[in-house]
Amino acid sequence: MLNLLLLVMILLGLYIILSLSLNLIAGYTGLLSLCHAAFYGIGAYTTAILSVHTGLSFWLLLPISGLVAAVSGVLIGLPTLRLKGDYLAIATLGFAEIVRNVLTNWDSLTGGPRGISGIKPPVLFGYTLDPLKKVNYLILVWFFVAITFFVLKRIMESRFGRALEAIREDEIAASSMGINTTKYKVVSFSIGAFFAGIAGSIFAVFIPVVVPGGFDFMLSVTILCMVVLGGMGNHIGALIGASIIYIASMLPQILGFSSIISPQFNQIIFGLILVIMMIYKPDGIVGRKKPDFEKLIGASLKKEVSR
Amino acid sequence: MSLLYTKSLRKTFGGVVAVNDVDFSVQENSITGLIGPNGAGKTTLFNIITGLDSPTSGDLFYKGKSILNTKPHTIARIGIARTFQNIRLFKEMTVLENVMIGRHFKGAHPYFSKNSYYNAFLGLIFQKKEELDIYQNAMKWLSFFNMAGVKSELAKNLPYGKQRELEIARSLATEPDILFLDEPAAGMNPSETEALMQTIQKIRTLGVTVVLIEHDMKLVMNICEHITVLNYGRKIAEGTPSHIQGNPEVIEAYLGKDDE
Numbered sequence: 239m240l241n242l243l244l245l246v247m248i249l250l251g252l253y254i255i256l257s258l259s260l261n262l263i264a265g266y267t268g269l270l271s272l273c274h275a276a277f278y279g280i281g282a283y284t285t286a287i288l289s290v291h292t293g294l295s296f297w298l299l300l301p302i303s304g305l306v307a308a309v310s311g312v313l314i315g316l317p318t319l320r321l322k323g324d325y326l327a328i329a330t331l332g333f334a335e336i337v338r339n340v341l342t343n344w345d346s347l348t349g350g351p352r353g354i355s356g357i358k359p360p361v362l363f364g365y366t367l368d369p370l371k372k373v374n375y376l377i378l379v380w381f382f383v384a385i386t387f388f389v390l391k392r393i394m395e396s397r398f399g400r401a402l403e404a405i406r407e408d409e410i411a412a413s414s415m416g417i418n419t420t421k422y423k424v425v426s427f428s429i430g431a432f433f434a435g436i437a438g439s440i441f442a443v444f445i446p447v448v449v450p451g452g453f454d455f456m457l458s459v460t461i462l463c464m465v466v467l468g469g470m471g472n473h474i475g476a477l478i479g480a481s482i483i484y485i486a487s488m489l490p491q492i493l494g495f496s497s498i499i500s501p502q503f504n505q506i507i508f509g510l511i512l513v514i515m516m517i518y519k520p521d522g523i524v525g526r527k528k529p530d531f532e533k534l535i536g537a538s539l540k541k542e543v544s545r
Numbered sequence: 546m547s548l549l550y551t552k553s554l555r556k557t558f559g560g561v562v563a564v565n566d567v568d569f570s571v572q573e574n575s576i577t578g579l580i581g582p583n584g585a586g587k588t589t590l591f592n593i594i595t596g597l598d599s600p601t602s603g604d605l606f607y608k609g610k611s612i613l614n615t616k617p618h619t620i621a622r623i624g625i626a627r628t629f630q631n632i633r634l635f636k637e638m639t640v641l642e643n644v645m646i647g648r649h650f651k652g653a654h655p656y657f658s659k660n661s662y663y664n665a666f667l668g669l670i671f672q673k674k675e676e677l678d679i680y681q682n683a684m685k686w687l688s689f690f691n692m693a694g695v696k697s698e699l700a701k702n703l704p705y706g707k708q709r710e711l712e713i714a715r716s717l718a719t720e721p722d723i724l725f726l727d728e729p730a731a732g733m734n735p736s737e738t739e740a741l742m743q744t745i746q747k748i749r750t751l752g753v754t755v756v757l758i759e760h761d762m763k764l765v766m767n768i769c770e771h772i773t774v775l776n777y778g779r780k781i782a783e784g785t786p787s788h789i790q791g792n793p794e795v796i797e798a799y800l801g802k803d804d805e
Contacts, residue, residue, distance in 0.1 A: 396672060397649060397679065404646045407635035414595060416621035416650040416719060528639050528697060531680050 242491060244372035248444065250484050251379035252437045255386045257464040257480040258473060259433035262390055264462060265470035266399065267426040268406030269319065270327040272458045273334035277307040277431040279341055279453030281438025286354040286448040287347060296360035300439045307435025310337075311428035319423045322409075334458055341450035353449035360443055367443075375444050382440060386433050391473050393429070395529065402426050403471065463508075467515055469522030478523055486511060547606075548573040548723060548754055549594070549625075554603035556589055556778075563589040565778035566603065571723065576745065576755045578769035580762075580789075582798055585775040587758045588630055591725050595627045596620040607723075622650055626721035628712040630728050630758075636701035640692060643700050643711055644683040647718030652679035686714045690744070706737040710744070717748065724748065726757040730764050742768050766790065774798065 260274045284303040288294055294302075318329040341348050348354065360367045360378070367374040393399050404412040405419050413419045442448050460483065468479025485492075486507050490499040515522070550570035556563045564586045571577050579587050592598035594605060596617040605613050612620065635643050645652075652675060687693045690710045695703065700711060709729055716724055729745070730738045742764055749755055759765050765772065766786045774782040774789060776798040782789055789795055 395676075397652065397675060400642060400646055401649055403638060403642075404635050404649075407637060408633045410597065410617075411629065411633035411635065412646070413617040414597070414621055414627055415646050415715070416618050417646075418616070418618045526637060528699075529642065531641065531645075531676070 239494075241372060244376055246485070246488050246492065248372060248375050248379050250481060251376075251383045252441055253461070253464065253480040253484050254383050254477055255379075255437040256434055256461045257468070257476040258383075258386050258390055259430040259437075260461050261465045261468075261470070261473065261476040262393070262402075262433075263427055263430040265465050265472070265476070266394060266406060267402045267423060269423060269427065270323060270462075271330045271427070271430075272327050272455070272462065273314065273330040273337070274430070274434055274461050275453045275455070275457035276334040276337035277311060277434035278438040278441070278457070279337055279450065280310055280431075281307045281435030282442040282448050282453070283341060283348060283354070283438075284435070285439040285442040286357050289357045289442070290354055293358065296358065296439075296443050300436060303439035303442075304432040304435040307438065308428040308432040311431030312424055315424040315427040319420065319427065331455065331458075334455060338450060338454055341453065348450065351450065353447045355447040357443055357448070369444055369446065375440075379440055379444075382436060386436070387473060387477070390429075390433070394473070398422070406471075463512060467512065467522060469524040469526065471526040472522070472524045474527075475522055475524040482523075483508065483511065547571060549605075549607045551590075551594070552604040552606070554590070554593060554605060555601045556586070556593060556598065557601045562778045564593065564600070564775075567775065567778070567780050569773055569780065571754060571756055572771065574749065574752065574754055575770050576749055576757070576768050578765040578772040578786075579756060579758045579775065580760070580765055580772060581775035581781075584777075586778040587775055588727055589778075590775070591627060591727055591758065594620075595625060595725060621719055621721075624720070624722035625725070626716035626719045626723070627725040628709070628716055628727055628729065630731070632708050632712055634700040634708055634712060634715075636699070638700060639697050640700055640703065640711055641680075641683055641687065641696035643715050644686050644718050645679050647686070647715040648679040648682055649719075651718070651720050652682060683718060686718050689717075689747075690714045706733050709733070709741075713744070713748075717751075717753070721753060723754040723756065726755065726759075728758050728760065730759055730761045738764055 256274060256278060260271065263269050263271050281303040284306045285296070285299045288299050288302065289296070314330065314333045318326060318333070321329055342351055344350070359369055367378065369375065394402070401412065401417045401422055404415065404417060405422060409419050464479040464483050465476050466479070467483060468477065469475030487504040489507070490503060547570040551567060553566040553568060554564055555566050567586075567590065569579070569590060579590065581587055589598060593600050596615050596619070599614050604611055607623065607625065612623070635646060684693060684696070687696055690713070692707065692711065692714065695707070700708065703711060713726065713729065726745070730741055733741060738761060745755055745757070745768055757765075757769070769786060772783065772786055772789045773780060774792075774795050781794045781798060782792045
């Protein structure tokens, strides 16, 4: 039971990183992306392949995986980000399918559907984080949840973040305010991909075998639903949305009913939550928060006034 | 010398000639009007000048240099700002944020932040300084338009006239040398139009050259020093307001020809 709870909390942490990073892309910049699972998969496979073939330490593979995902974000972003709305969604969906098919069929590199096993667990100050001792990973994952949360929050509270929101609101007006919209969209896309890659890397060292099945279209949609449910353009929203959807889907197992209730029941709960939300709270549970600049820059503002 | 001028600028959409070899010029620190019946190509001309559209042929000069096919964000950075005919505010953002976005590139800290994201990562002290500068400058522009009191309202909740003013405030925050207003008085009542006329004159005293498209002849004839008239994409007249008012071709374009 405790083991199950720990597992749920670890996977929840990964989902939160994924929904926070997709929130940057979809919620703040307004780019409807359906390839977040692909970035997650790219991160996981980068760590898995490099770990098995080169034996590099996890602490090196983690940023490498993030960077590989970010670079693939730039590569897919440059040609597709001139598209908007549903067109972009379809283009990113195509990219996600390419990635999934490559992972499934490039046997010599990815091991095909059998996946990759034997990934070295991370070592911290001579202490090996054994995947069977889940508490270690709970701390590791939530440490990165915290980092992701604060980095993304910082970004959005800057000039750069405001420009991203301007692009979401009106791209033409944003460009005539001197914002290089193409560049900013690509950067936003690759920052989101970076954190998805980080989540994938942690996932790879935690589970015994990395298989392509998990990085499919359904996962991208689930992450998008988490963002929409919580509230587009609010970090807390992404956190709440991921928690509600993931915990609701794991509820039968947590309560020990999994033998009575079929797994399809999860989908029913999931669908029901979304329908109810769309009727009663179409902006998501928390929605966008007005920034309070007096508070954000309060200290320096007071200093300036007293001078 | 003209601050900005076009040389036989032409734009066709399929078989339609929207702008037909137009030579349009704007004198420094003037208020220039661009008038003409609907569909005359006024907004297309604005779009070409501000980089949103590229011309089929012809050339475009600003401060003596050709700025043909320059991206809109670069146009904004070299000092050309605009507003839009159908208001394009950042609707879900607050009034203050709208103006702060106008400070996007002028507010950038000189020593860092060509790309502000990694500095935002690090949360450097510059970051706060930058935000403070942007905030204070934005507040200055809001006070200029007497809108400091509604700074936390969402832009979409403002009354129509205020939304138009906010759009002007946002453009001014980019510190332009030349400001293009696309039908600033559209949908305004006479007293709002009156206030707008004073605002435009106040903007000129800041050293900003103003070019406006407008159908409200009272506004155009009162504040513009120089007027260019377009009809079917072609320039049919230019000159002072009194000169334009007496021009038979202009009268014909607006009122039609006498049959007899």
